[in-house]
Every structure is written in structure tokens, then in C-alpha cells.
Amino acid sequence: MKRITLFLLMVLVVGVYAYTQPVIRIVDPWVRAVPPNMKNSALFMTIVNEGDEDDELIGVETDIARMAQIHKTVNENGVMKMVHVDKIEIHGHTKVELKPGGYHIMLMGLKRPLKEGEMLKFTLIFKNSGRIQIEAPVKRK
Numbered sequence: 001m002k003r004i005t006l007f008l009l010m011v012l013v014v015g016v017y018a019y020t021q022p023v024i025r026i027v028d029p030w031v032r033a034v035p036p037n038m039k040n041s042a043l044f045m046t047i048v049n050e051g052d053e054d055d056e057l058i059g060v061e062t063d064i065a066r067m068a069q070i071h072k073t074v075n076e077n078g079v080m081k082m083v084h085v086d087k088i089e090i091h092g093h094t095k096v097e098l099k100p101g102g103y104h105i106m107l108m109g110l111k112r113p114l115k116e117g118e119m120l121k122f123t124l125i126f127k128n129s130g131r132i133q134i135e136a137p138v139k140r141k
Helices: 002-020
Strands: 024-032 040-049 055-061 065-076 079-084 088-090 094-098 103-110 119-126 130-139
Touching: 024 119, 040 055, 040 065, 040 088, 040 130, 055 065, 088 094, 094 103
Parallel strands: 024 130
Antiparallel strands: 024 040, 040 094, 040 103, 055 088, 055 119, 065 079, 065 103, 119 130
């Protein structure tokens, strides 16, 4: 009887834990096509958290650029500029759109020219969900 009770308690705890965790889904990732002499570009996407708990995008890794940073476009006294941010919060059952003029992943120091249509690999690093690997096509938008 004790084993059955312990088993049922473990199933309940695991079920509740699995339900409350963030469930991150990446929708429509893409990288902006830039002229061959440009050394910077940007990665865009929509991050959907289908779970109950909040999560945070805290980093990005890629081999295509020397540095990938989370940026946000802000208006300071009528001047638009990009600023580095440490994280993007994705609350449970919400989505955050990374798009031109808003949040984006700045790709600085491209190691080679980008070709429209090619697929680039990235690792997104989340506080709770860990590392998620994605591929994003290079597009003109």
C-alpha cells in the first residue's frame, strides 16, 4: 500500500511540475539579408511560451557572427537607437515578437557574406528552458 501511495504522489508531483514549466516554441525565425560588405545583421522571430511559468531569453550563440546580443530599439528624444538588454521576459501563455524596430538579436561582425535563402543555425539560451537550437533563413523583408 505504501508503494502505491508513494507512486501516485510521485506521478502527481511530476505531472504538476511538467504542466507549470515554460513551453517555448519559436515561430518564423529569419535573418535580414544585407549587402556583402555589411558586417552586421539581425535575427528576428516570435517566441511563444505555451506553459504556465515565465521564462527569459538570456543569450544567443551562433557561428555566423563574432557576437550575438539581445537588443531593443528605443526612441531617445526623437532619435531612434539600439540598446543592449540582458534579457527578454516571456510570461506564461504569451508571446514576444522580435521584429524590426523592436526587440531583435543583433549579429555583429559577420564572418562572411550572407546569401539570401541560406539557413543559419542559432542556439537560444533561456533561463528556465535551457538551450533551444533553431535554424533561420536569410530573407529580404
